[in-house]
Amino acid sequence: xxxxxxxxxxxxxxxxxxxxxxxxxxxxxxxxxxxxxxxxxxxxxxxxxxxxxxxxxxxxxxxxxxxxxxxxxxxxxxxxxxxxxxxxxxxxxxxxxxxxxxxxxxxxxx
Numbered sequence: 001x002x003x004x005x006x007x008x009x010x011x012x013x014x015x016x017x018x019x020x021x022x023x024x025x026x027x028x029x030x031x032x033x034x035x036x037x038x039x040x041x042x043x044x045x046x047x048x049x050x051x052x053x054x055x056x057x058x059x060x061x062x063x064x065x066x067x068x069x070x071x072x073x074x075x076x077x078x079x080x081x082x083x084x085x086x087x088x089x090x091x092x093x094x095x096x097x098x099x100x101x102x103x104x105x106x107x108x109x110x
Contacts, residue, residue, distance in 0.1 A: 001080035002108040005054065008035075011079045015071040017060065024061065030098060031062035033072065038104065052109045058083075060101045069101045081105060 003011065012019045018032040035058045043051035062068040069086055076083050084104040090097055 001082060002053075002106060003079070003081055004109050005056075005107050007079075008056065008081070008105060008107055011075050011081060012058070012072065014075045014079075017071060031060055031064060031068040034059045034061060041106070043108070053106055054109065055104055055106050058103050058105055060086075061098055062101070063096065063098050065099075066101060076105075 009019065012033055012035070015033070018024070018028060020028070020032065020034050022034070022036055024032055024034055035056050038055040038057050040055065041053040042049045043053060058072075060069045060072055066086070066088060073086075075081075082105070086101045086103045088099050088101045090099050092098075
């Protein structure tokens with residue numbers, strides 16, 4: 001199911017993880033969610049834009065394991081949100097090695 005942007009934010013917050021746009025404060029405690037706008041498609045008819053369809057990159061930042069994405073997957077599944085498969089990549093943040101589990105969600109606005 002496609003959701004609008006406000007629904008997406010609300011659903012992510014239901015996971016009980018902290019949710020930030022673009023970046024988290026340096027004192028944020030893992031795990032937490034960071035989301036970013038990626039691009040936009042349009043639903044068109046008769047050469048008019050009927051709906052904007054933004055794509056968001058969503059990351060669960062954690063020092064833990066893939067178990068830390070379970071709360072987000074649960075609220076997405078419960079709400080029927082369509083999301084891409086999760087991918088995990090280690091990286092450094094504030095001199096700590098952490099993992100970023102990422103997915104993508106397409107919304108529909110308008």
